[in-house]
Amino acid sequence: MRLNLFDGGVMIYAYTRAQALDDGRLIDVTDLACDAGFKVPVALTAKVWADCVVWDQAREVAPQDETGRLWDLLAMAHLAARGRPHSGRLTFSVLRIGSGRLRPSRVTLALVIGPGDRGEPVITIMQPDED
Structure with a gap:
């Protein structure tokens, strides 16, 4: 007989x-993610959004925009996912220019595919320590 930790339990x-x-x-970045080749909904954590996408062109010295930064991140994520199609979690790197900087630096992110609220496949891109 297999015991299930949740048999008779109540979800709090x-x-x-x-x-x-x-x-x-x-x-939610699904619309642009679909253009980048993803077939399921994709979301970024707020930490990844703030670190890798947010860009205030009026304050920054390098000419970039948020759509381009997001596209670069999604393109690298899609490339990594294609290289490891049977992985539920993988890490990948993207070069991004940090706030106040002119030169890019490498940041490592994690891509996790798992069940959504109704059991459907969804992707979350996060910093490696966020899960």
């Missing part, structure tokens, strides 16, 4: 992906 609280999207902990 569940924090859903939809709630994380609503409160800004996740940012």
Whole structure:
């Protein structure tokens, strides 16, 4: 007889992906991700968004924009995922220019594919220490 930890248990609280999207902990980037080749919904954590995408052109010295930065991140993520199609979690690197800088530096991110709120496949791109 197999025992299940949750047999007879009562769920106290569940924090859903939809709630994380609503409160800004996740940012939905599915539209551009589809253009980059992804077939399932994709979201970035707020930390990844702030570190790798956000760009205030009026304050920064390097000429970039958020759409281009997001495209670069998604293109590298898609390339990494294509190279390891049967992995539920992988890490990849992207070069990005940090705030106030002119030269790019490498940042490592994690791509995790797992079940969404209804069991559907979804991708979350996060910093490696966020899960």
